[in-house]
Amino acid sequence: MSTLTTLRGPARVVVRQHRWTLWIAGGLALAGVIILIVTALWSAHVVDAFESGPCSAEGDPGRSCYQPVRDYMDTIFALSKAFDHTATVLMALPLLIGVFVAGPMIARELESGTFKVSWTQSVSPARWLAAKLAVPAALLLAGVSVLTAVLTWARSYADTPYPVQWHDALVFSTSGVLPLAHAFFGMCVGALAGLLVRRTLPALTVSALVTGTALTALTYWRQELWPPRTLTGETLNAAEGMWWVETGDLTSSGERLTQTACSQSASEADRLQCLADHDITGHYLDYHPASHFWPIQLVETGILLALAALALALAFRMLRRRTG
Amino acid sequence: MTGAAIEANGLGMTYGRKRGWALRDCSFRLPAGRICALVGPNGAGKSTLLSLAAGLLRPAEGSVRVLGSTPAEARPRIAYVSQDKPLYPQLTVADTLWAGAELNPATWDRAAADRIAGPLPQDAKVRALSGGQRTRLALALALGKRPELMLLDELMADLDPLARHQLMGLLMAEAAEHGTTIVMSSHILTELEGSCDYLLFVDGGRVRLGGESDDIVAAHALVTGQARDLAPHTVVESRTTGRQLTALVRREGPLDDTVWDVTEPSLEELLLAHLRSPEAPPLLTPSAHARQEVAAV
Amino acid sequence: MAESAAVEFRIDRRSGVATYLQIVQQTKQALRLGVLEPGDRLPTAREVVEATAINPNTVLKAYRELEREGLVEARRGLGTFVRRTLGSAAVTTDPPLRAELAEWTRRARAAGLDRDDVHALFTDVLDSTFKGDQH
Numbered sequence: 001m002s003t004l005t006t007l008r009g010p011a012r013v014v015v016r017q018h019r020w021t022l023w024i025a026g027g028l029a030l031a032g033v034i035i036l037i038v039t040a041l042w043s044a045h046v047v048d049a050f051e052s053g054p055c056s057a058e059g060d061p062g063r064s065c066y067q068p069v070r071d072y073m074d075t076i077f078a079l080s081k082a083f084d085h086t087a088t089v090l091m092a093l094p095l096l097i098g099v100f101v102a103g104p105m106i107a108r109e110l111e112s113g114t115f116k117v118s119w120t121q122s123v124s125p126a127r128w129l130a131a132k133l134a135v136p137a138a139l140l141l142a143g144v145s146v147l148t149a150v151l152t153w154a155r156s157y158a159d160t161p162y163p164v165q166w167h168d169a170l171v172f173s174t175s176g177v178l179p180l181a182h183a184f185f186g187m188c189v190g191a192l193a194g195l196l197v198r199r200t201l202p203a204l205t206v207s208a209l210v211t212g213t214a215l216t217a218l219t220y221w222r223q224e225l226w227p228p229r230t231l232t233g234e235t236l237n238a239a240e241g242m243w244w245v246e247t248g249d250l251t252s253s254g255e256r257l258t259q260t261a262c263s264q265s266a267s268e269a270d271r272l273q274c275l276a277d278h279d280i281t282g283h284y285l286d287y288h289p290a291s292h293f294w295p296i297q298l299v300e301t302g303i304l305l306a307l308a309a310l311a312l313a314l315a316f317r318m319l320r321r322r323t324g
Numbered sequence: 325m326t327g328a329a330i331e332a333n334g335l336g337m338t339y340g341r342k343r344g345w346a347l348r349d350c351s352f353r354l355p356a357g358r359i360c361a362l363v364g365p366n367g368a369g370k371s372t373l374l375s376l377a378a379g380l381l382r383p384a385e386g387s388v389r390v391l392g393s394t395p396a397e398a399r400p401r402i403a404y405v406s407q408d409k410p411l412y413p414q415l416t417v418a419d420t421l422w423a424g425a426e427l428n429p430a431t432w433d434r435a436a437a438d439r440i441a442g443p444l445p446q447d448a449k450v451r452a453l454s455g456g457q458r459t460r461l462a463l464a465l466a467l468g469k470r471p472e473l474m475l476l477d478e479l480m481a482d483l484d485p486l487a488r489h490q491l492m493g494l495l496m497a498e499a500a501e502h503g504t505t506i507v508m509s510s511h512i513l514t515e516l517e518g519s520c521d522y523l524l525f526v527d528g529g530r531v532r533l534g535g536e537s538d539d540i541v542a543a544h545a546l547v548t549g550q551a552r553d554l555a556p557h558t559v560v561e562s563r564t565t566g567r568q569l570t571a572l573v574r575r576e577g578p579l580d581d582t583v584w585d586v587t588e589p590s591l592e593e594l595l596l597a598h599l600r601s602p603e604a605p606p607l608l609t610p611s612a613h614a615r616q617e618v619a620a621v
Numbered sequence: 622m623a624e625s626a627a628v629e630f631r632i633d634r635r636s637g638v639a640t641y642l643q644i645v646q647q648t649k650q651a652l653r654l655g656v657l658e659p660g661d662r663l664p665t666a667r668e669v670v671e672a673t674a675i676n677p678n679t680v681l682k683a684y685r686e687l688e689r690e691g692l693v694e695a696r697r698g699l700g701t702f703v704r705r706t707l708g709s710a711a712v713t714t715d716p717p718l719r720a721e722l723a724e725w726t727r728r729a730r731a732a733g734l735d736r737d738d739v740h741a742l743f744t745d746v747l748d749s750t751f752k753g754d755q756h
Contacts, residue, residue, distance in 0.1 A: 009426035016419060017412055113410035117462075120378050121427035121469065122400035323382055323396070359676050489674050496670035500677035518634050521676045 010123050010131035014105075021100065022139065029143045032086055036147075036154040039082040043158035046075050057161050076160045083155055087174040090147055091215075094186030097140055098211045101187050103204030105132055106194025125323050126316055133191055133312075140183045148179045166293055167243035169219050176293065181301040181308075186211045188308035192315045214307070218300055225299040228286040236285050245286040251279040327392050329473050329505035330354040330377050333614050334386030337372050345529050346372040350386070351614040352524065352534045354507065356472075359499060361520035361537070362509035363595065369529040370509040371407060374475045377507075378404035391472055398473070400430065403466035407477040409458045413451035417444045417461060424465045437468030440494060455482035463491060467498055474506045480515055492519055513592050524612075525595060532598055535609025537591060543607060544594055547571050547584040560604040561597040572597040574607060627651075627661040627703075632673045640675050644683035652692065652707040663693060663701040 015022065050057070050072045055065035057072065106129075109115045119125045152175050155164045164171055173182065190207040197203035228245045231238070238244070248258040260283075262274035275281075288296065335350040347369040354360055362370050375381045376388050379395030379402070390398040411420055421441060425432040441464035444457055453461065459482050466474060474495075480488045496519055499506055507524075510516050523540055525533035533540055544560070551569040554562070557579065562571035572589055573579075579586050589597070598604055628651050630644050638646075651657040664672075666680040684701050687693045695701045729739050 009429055013423045013426050016423065017414055020414075112413070113406060113408055114412055116375075116378075116380055116404065116406040116410050117412070117465070118427075119380055120399070120402065120404040121424070122430060123427050124396065124399060321382065323379060357678075359678070492674035493671040496674055496677055497667045500666040500670050500680070518632070518640065518673075518675050521678050 006123070006127060007131050007134055010118075010128055011135050014131050014135045018105065018135075021104070025139070025143070029147060032089065032147055033150050035082060036086055036150045039079050040154035040157040043076060043079045043160055046072070046079070047158050047160060073161065076162060080160060080162050083151065084170060086147070086151055087170045090144070090151065090174045090179055091170065091182075093140075093144065093179070094182040094215060095208050095211050096186075097136060097183055098186035098190030098193070098207040099204040101132070101136055101190030102194040102197070102207035103190075103200045105136075106191060107198055107200045107203035110194070110198040111200055119323065125319050129191065129195075129316065129319055133187065136187055137184065140187065141180065144179045144183050148174060148176075151175070166241065166290055167288065169222075172222070172293075172296075173215075173219065176297040177301050178297055181304040182215060185214070185304040185308045185311075188311040188315070189214070192311040195315050195318055218303065222296060222300065223288065225303075226288065226292050226295045228288050228292075231285040231287065232282055234282050236283050238285060238287070241290045242285075243288040243292070245288065247283065247285045249275075249278070249280040250282045250284050252281045253279070256284060327356050328353045328389070329356040329358070330388065330390055330507070331614055332373075332386065332388045335373075335376065335383055335388050336385040337369075337376060337381060338384045347376070347526075348529045350526075350529075350531050352531045352608060352612050353614045354505070354522065354524070355611050356391070356505050357503050358505055358522040359496070359520045360505070360507045360522035360524055361513065361516040362507050362524045362526065363513050363516070364509075364511065364526035365599065366511055368511075368526045370511075370526055371477050373526065374404065374477050374507065374509060375406075377473075378402060378475050380404070400428070400469075401472045402475065403469045403471035403473070404475045405462045405466050405477060405479055407481070409455075409462040409482070411450045411458060411461060411465075414449070416447050416449055417441060417453070418446040420450060420461055420465065421468065424468045428469045431470045433468055433470040436470060436498065437464045440464035440467055440491070456484065456487055459483055460487070460491065463495070467495075470502070472504060474504055476506065476508045478509055478511075480508075480510070488515070495519075513595055517591060522612075523591070525598065527599060528602065530606065531608070532604070532606045533594075533608075534612035535607070536611065539609045540607065541588060541591055541594060543609075544572060544574055544589055545579055546587045546589040546593065547573055547579065549584040552583070558605065561601045627657055627663070629664065630669055630673060632675055641679045641683040641686065644669075644680060645686050648683070648687055648692070649707055652703070655706070657703050657706070659703050659705055661703045662699075663703070665700055 050068070053068065055061060055068045055072075057069055061069040109118060115125075115128075118128050123131075155171070166172065166175075172178070186207075189211045190204075193207035193210065194203045197206050223243070223245045232250060236247070246258065247260075248256055249260055249262075250256060257278065257280065261278050262271050262280065265271035265274050331353045332350045335347060336345060337347040338345050350369075350373065362373065364370050372381070376383055377390055377395060379390075379399055388395060391401055392398075395402070412423065415423060421434075421437050424437060425434065441461055444453070444460060444464075448457075450458070450461065459479060463476075463479065466476070480492070483491065495506065498504055508516055508520065517537075521537055523533060523535065523537045524531055545557075547554070548568060548570045551564050551567055554569075554571060554573055556576045558574040558576060560572045560574060562569060564570075572594070628648070630647050632640055632643055634640075636643065648657065648663070657663075663684065666677045666684075669675070669680045670677045684693065684695070688695060688701075692704060692707070693701050694704050726739060729742070734742070
């Protein structure tokens with residue numbers, strides 16, 4: 001409680017210092033929300049209008065429906081792009097937040113010397129840093145939550161012919177709790193980079209590089225974050241919504257062959273011969289069912305929060321060691 | 325309370341091995357309630373000393389205690405104005421004073437801040453202010469905090485003589501009313517001479533003279549006469565022209581004024597003599613001696 | 622608001638005279654000339670230093686000196702007040718002494734001494750007469 005009240009003053013000063021940036025960020029978030037809602041409503045309207053007409057997007061449209069179906073698919077595709085663009089921005093947000101915290105917020109104070117003013121008021125350097133982080137943290141908590149919620153709603157509002165794949169990187173990273181974790185991580189990396197590098201441009205560059213690399217790496221290895229389920233058999237009944245991790249052949253002893261050795265066979269006879277030669281008796285598929293959405297989200301969030309906490313601890317420790 | 329405003333024991337600071345020591349083996353005591361001139365040539369370690377006392381830097385060795393506690397604990401009771409007068413460039417004058425109130429809620433004295441900042445254009449952005457105006461605003465921020473100790477690094481450098489006189493007057497008035505201890509650094513002694521009653525002379529990272537200005541001056545004498553041995557007095561600087569010897573000495577007992585023409589040096593002569601003679605031993609008056617053990621209050 | 626002070630001090634940094642002595646001397650001069658009368662308030666240390674930018678302790682030192690000589694007294698929370706005028710009322714109320722000096726000065730001028738000569742002569746006599754006195 002006392003910490004909160006002593007943070008109030010410095011936090012208000014931080015807001016005043018960066019009010020234009022904050023206004024612009026708020027304006028952009030609002031614009032994003034409006035674009036999403038309008039797009040969702042419009043998509044639904046386009047779908048309704050099409051479905052009440054004589055044509056169907058399923059099966060062969062026939063001559064008279066060829067052009068209407070084409071137009072419909074084009075329109076819906078174009079509209080769904082709006083979701084992708086918003087999602088891309090949301091994915092870039094951690095980088096932008098990190099850049100802002102590292103550069104204009106922290107490194108610029110150290111570079112221009114205004115830290116000497118900040119640290120010689122009645123507020124300790126640690127409180128100063130806490131206030132610098134509390135403001136963006138509160139704003140990103142609000143902004144990212146709203147944007148994520150609206151985006152998730154908008155994607156599912158209209159029943160379009162372009163289904164949303166839950167495991168698509170653009171979708172997975174912009175739904176659930178991950179956007180928050182990403183943004184928080186970006187902010188903490190920014191804080192550490194700002195304090196370490198101490199010069200505006202290099203600091204924000206380092207922050208963007210580190211955050212970008214870390215998030216790309218996590219996206220790349222996301223499938224490994226939770227043990228996948230396995231499907232085996234002579235034929236595989238892969239269902240809709242499965243996230244394929246790995247597929248290949250099985251020998252009679254249960255050994256996995258990741259290369260499907262016989263897919264190049266010229267004829268069915270050759271293929272059977274090839275399977276026999278390799279002792280292949282079936283196939284396997286490692287996959288994540290849709291029910292793995294939350295476990296993977298939570299593991300990735302946990303990793304990011306742990307890294308963010310580490311960055312924060314380092315940042316505060318550095319600040320304490322440098323000042324008296 | 326007549327405690328120490330600043331007490332340094334073996335204080336040393338370096339900004340990295342290659343750059344050597346900015347400050348070394350500094351031990352002194354500044355009694356509370358004094359107006360202290362911190363003088364010395366450029367690069368002597370004045371700014372480093374003030375930054376250490378303000379808690380902006382952590383000493384590489386030794387310790388500094390401020391108002392009876394660590395600089396960090398004393399932070400709400402210290403005001404510091406850095407040489408380059410940094411201020412948030414994106415804020416206006418009024419915003420800056422508002423920030424002062426927000427950041428020092430317990431002690432903020434709006435009237436004191438306004439007395440200094442009154443003549444400034446309140447809606448002007450800090451980045452648009454002149455050097456003198458920035459100094460005024462920085463000082464307003466410092467005085468508004470109503471500190472017990474003010475650390476002012478080259479405060480007056482950007483001011484014209486009129487503004488300098490006026491701000492110095494206001495500063496002295498605050499000190500007179502509240503018993504504020506003030507440390508002002510400058511490499512120009514005359515800027516501070518009339519206002520200060522205490523002196524810390526730093527040169528080459530060390531404190532060479534410390535104590536009441538009057539006592540320091542009185543401890544020295546400017547002697548002229550026929551060249552002869554000056555023992556037991558400590559010779560700070562001497563010059564022989566023909567048979568005549570001119571010397572600045574530190575008195576060890578009475579000077580024989582039948583052999584010597586003895587006059588009191590000005591503070592400026594004293595400092596110049598010490599600057600020319602880096603070998604002269606340091607002098608701290610009794611009140612400026614650091615006590616090894618800090619007694620509990 | 623207290624009534625304004627009766628005098629104002631001018632500090633000359635180049636004079637070589639210690640600052641606190643300048644305040645003591647100017648106060649005494651004002652007492653001698655009747656500019657300051659018993660009951661008058663001296664400017665507060667704050668007022669003096671605000672106008673002159675000198676060290677506050679210097680003002681306090683000067684006032685202590687005046688207090689020690691019984692010329693002023695500090696009333697807690699109110700300020701420092703003049704207790705008595707300086708004894709040598711002769712300066713203003715003894716026309717004979719002044720007339721004698723004026724007569725002497727006229728003669729000196731007639732003898733061909735200029736202003737500086739007269740001043741030097743007077744100061745020399747003054748110094749030898751008051752030799753050994755404190756101020």
